[in-house]
Amino acid sequence: MTHPMRTGARLELKDVTKTYTGHGADKHVLDHISCIVEPGEFLSIVGPSGVGKTTLLRLLTGLTPVTSGEILLDGKKVTSPPEDLAIVLQEYTRSLMPWLTVEKNIELPLKLKKIAKDERGERVQSAIIEVGLEGNGSRYPWQLSGGMQQRVAIARALASRPRILVMDEPFASVDAQTRLDLEDLVLKVRDDFGITTLLVTHDMDEAVYLADRVLVLTGKPAHVAAEIAVPLVYPRDQVETRAHPDFGHLRGEIYQLIRGKR
Amino acid sequence: MRFANPKNWLWLISLGGSILIWQLVSVNLNDRPFPSASKISNALWAMLQTGEFWGDLGVTFLIAMVGLIIGIVLAVPLGLLVGLNEFAFRSTKFILDFLKVIPPIVVLPLVLLMFGTTIKFSITLVVFGVLFSVIVQATYGVRDTDPVLLDTLSAFNASKYARLKYAVLPSALPFIATGTKIATSAAVIVSIVTGLVGSGPGLGHSLSVAETGGNFPNVYAYVVVLGVVGILVNMLVSAIDKRIIFWRGK
Numbered sequence: 482m483t484h485p486m487r488t489g490a491r492l493e494l495k496d497v498t499k500t501y502t503g504h505g506a507d508k509h510v511l512d513h514i515s516c517i518v519e520p521g522e523f524l525s526i527v528g529p530s531g532v533g534k535t536t537l538l539r540l541l542t543g544l545t546p547v548t549s550g551e552i553l554l555d556g557k558k559v560t561s562p563p564e565d566l567a568i569v570l571q572e573y574t575r576s577l578m579p580w581l582t583v584e585k586n587i588e589l590p591l592k593l594k595k596i597a598k599d600e601r602g603e604r605v606q607s608a609i610i611e612v613g614l615e616g617n618g619s620r621y622p623w624q625l626s627g628g629m630q631q632r633v634a635i636a637r638a639l640a641s642r643p644r645i646l647v648m649d650e651p652f653a654s655v656d657a658q659t660r661l662d663l664e665d666l667v668l669k670v671r672d673d674f675g676i677t678t679l680l681v682t683h684d685m686d687e688a689v690y691l692a693d694r695v696l697v698l699t700g701k702p703a704h705v706a707a708e709i710a711v712p713l714v715y716p717r718d719q720v721e722t723r724a725h726p727d728f729g730h731l732r733g734e735i736y737q738l739i740r741g742k743r
Numbered sequence: 744m745r746f747a748n749p750k751n752w753l754w755l756i757s758l759g760g761s762i763l764i765w766q767l768v769s770v771n772l773n774d775r776p777f778p779s780a781s782k783i784s785n786a787l788w789a790m791l792q793t794g795e796f797w798g799d800l801g802v803t804f805l806i807a808m809v810g811l812i813i814g815i816v817l818a819v820p821l822g823l824l825v826g827l828n829e830f831a832f833r834s835t836k837f838i839l840d841f842l843k844v845i846p847p848i849v850v851l852p853l854v855l856l857m858f859g860t861t862i863k864f865s866i867t868l869v870v871f872g873v874l875f876s877v878i879v880q881a882t883y884g885v886r887d888t889d890p891v892l893l894d895t896l897s898a899f900n901a902s903k904y905a906r907l908k909y910a911v912l913p914s915a916l917p918f919i920a921t922g923t924k925i926a927t928s929a930a931v932i933v934s935i936v937t938g939l940v941g942s943g944p945g946l947g948h949s950l951s952v953a954e955t956g957g958n959f960p961n962v963y964a965y966v967v968v969l970g971v972v973g974i975l976v977n978m979l980v981s982a983i984d985k986r987i988i989f990w991r992g993k
Contacts, residue, residue: 542898544894544897562898562899566898567898567899568895568898570891570894570895575889575891575892576891576894578892578910578913579990579993580913580990589899589909590899593896593899593902593905594900621993623990641899
């Protein structure tokens with residue numbers, strides 16, 4: 482099938498710092514994070530658990546305000562959830578609505594954007610096909626497996642035709658086989674639409690396998706320990722790419738960065 | 744086959760057994776306050792032939808349903824408002840929990856003074872019995888809305904109204920339904936009590952008259968009717984609940 486070609490958005494973080502205040506001592510979570518993500522690029526953000534990856538994601542999506550610094554999406558300052566951004570969260574069981582069918586779940590953001598009914602229907606159907614959920618549109622999320630539910634969440638994100646897709650540990654609660662399938666699905670989506678993609682994960686293998694570049698966060702408060710380019714060629718292959726010597730080296734490098742700073 | 748499984752008709756055996764034991768014991772007691780099962784069933788059969796009985800039943804049912812509906816219509820918006828506002832929730836929590844546990848029979852004399860033994864009196868008391876449990880449930884329903892769901896909607900730029908419509912209300916619905924289930928039983932009980940204790944119209948009053956007149960077979964026949972009505976209403980409410988809240992527990 483053909484897809485209307487879109488260009489990804491450019492994301493820029495300038496000296497982003499986050500401190501949570503109130504309720505006792507201030508909690509300094511993120512310290513002067515700077516990074517540029519080029520249009521269409523795939524960036525993985527890794528770090529030990531509790532480092533503040535999810536906080537960074539909330540700042541990017543405009544759900545939480547930055548304490549200082551700036552986040553720019555195509556040069557525009559992010560203060561509220563941007564139109565061109567869509568998210569996929571880890572907890573698919575909680576982010577999908579159990580009272581809506583798969584189709585209605587995917588349609589909801591389009592409804593919120595006041596898109597005409599005919600167009601909504603078309604977009605929902607093409608998103609369902611994109612993630613391989615044909616024939617499941619009128620089922621409810623709780624009638625589907627975990628992997629399929631996460632596909633629904635991805636379809637919902639795609640239906641709003643974002644220029645940047647942000648995912649928070651999207652594959653952390655599915656089984657190993659499903660995880661590999663979903664990883665390849667995400668790569669296909671990036672290829673099909675050329676959207677800028679950000680993946681927050683604690684899995685170093687996954688970070689390297691998917692990304693053009695890996696941003697390593699460590700420390701308390703978290704800062705950028707390294708930005709590592711991944712020179713492995715696309716399309717990537719679950720067997721060949723992971724067997725490549727560069728894959729092992731990069732993985733080792735990231736592992737040491739994360740472990741060394743603890 | 745459902746009937747192939749003994750679990751599905753065990754209740755019928757225990758019911759039959761209980762009636763049999765009642766019959767055997769009451770025949771030997773030969774005491775007026777304990778009429779035999781056969782006498783009660785005769786009284787019940789005779790009662791079902793009278794227009795008076797069906798009128799009573801209708802009035803009792805009407806009181807319960809009108810009171811229930813008024814109570815829910817008042818309670819749901821109130822509960823939603825209280826649940827949405829942290830200040831309102833904290834300031835009313837104690838009062839609501841306090842009022843919730845006061846049995847309607849306590850305020851019965853007061854309401855009786857206001858309205859006399861009219862249908863207004865009965866309905867008001869049912870509303871009192873229904874109101875607080877539904878308010879409290881609606882409040883908890885609103886507060887139970889998953890923050891992940893709200894974040895998801897916020898990330899899609901949903902307005903406050905859209906979050907209310909697509910996340911908060913559906914999340915509160917199962918709680919409101921549970922509150923309604925509790926309230927329905929309460930409504931039936933209170934509508935009978937208003938007749939029994941307050942001489943309001945309906946089955947409760949007829950039961951009280953039968954008791955005062957020493958017509959014990961009729962007293963028990965009424966008790967049987969009340970039990971059956973209670974079970975039927977509960978089954979109805981549960982069936983409605985299952986249809987509307989089809990995602991419960993998923």
